[in-house]
Amino acid sequence: MTRTASTSAPLHDLLAQRWSPRSFLPTPVTDDQLRSLLEAARWAPSAGNHQPSRFIVGRTGSPAFDAILGSLRPGNRAWAADVPLLVVGVARLRDPDGSARPSGPFELGLAVGQLITQSHALGLHAHAMGGFDADAVAQAFAVPDDHRAVVVVAVGHVGPPDALPDELAEREVAERRRLSLDEIAYGAAWGVPAL
């Protein structure tokens, strides 16, 4: 089953072959792999090199994993229960002087993007989720008021689609679609294709 992106220009394999599965094997993510993922996030760019993004790591069988899993919406919890690693991405929304940090979620996105790309470089797969209760995470992990959990990323070894319930198994093999470049990249004016 190929999940490789169909592109109008060549892409690096890590980008073209990345996709978000729901079927994961119980095979653990090793300590070295976890360290590598977090290093990838650590080396993301940030405004002023303030490095505002934080991560909460839950490995299967730990209280942290159970708390993160419990925060997921039921539709996500159904498949994420079998994933060996859940990582919460936390954005800083205010700087220490109290001023707003509107770039916080963007900086977290860059860091999570690096974590996801590094997952694939290690032969793992990653699946980001916005469907979770950020307040539940804040309570379980005493996240400070000026920070906000924005995403949970499931990471592990991809499993077979038929290990999933029928509806999810169908989505696992459905064609991967994107808008065309004309629809997203503008030049002379809004809506006028750049290329």
Ligand SMILES: Cc1cc2nc3c(=O)[nH]c(=O)nc-3n(C[C@H](O)[C@H](O)[C@H](O)COP(=O)(O)O)c2cc1C
């Ligand atoms: C911020 C964000 C939130 C997402 N939330 C969910 C989610 O709650 N549940 C889910 O199954 N997938 C979620 N996804 C995964 C997307 O559905 C997926 O990336 C998209 O359908 C494209 O598929 P691909 O990653 O395989 O290319 C999320 C992705 C992002 C970036």
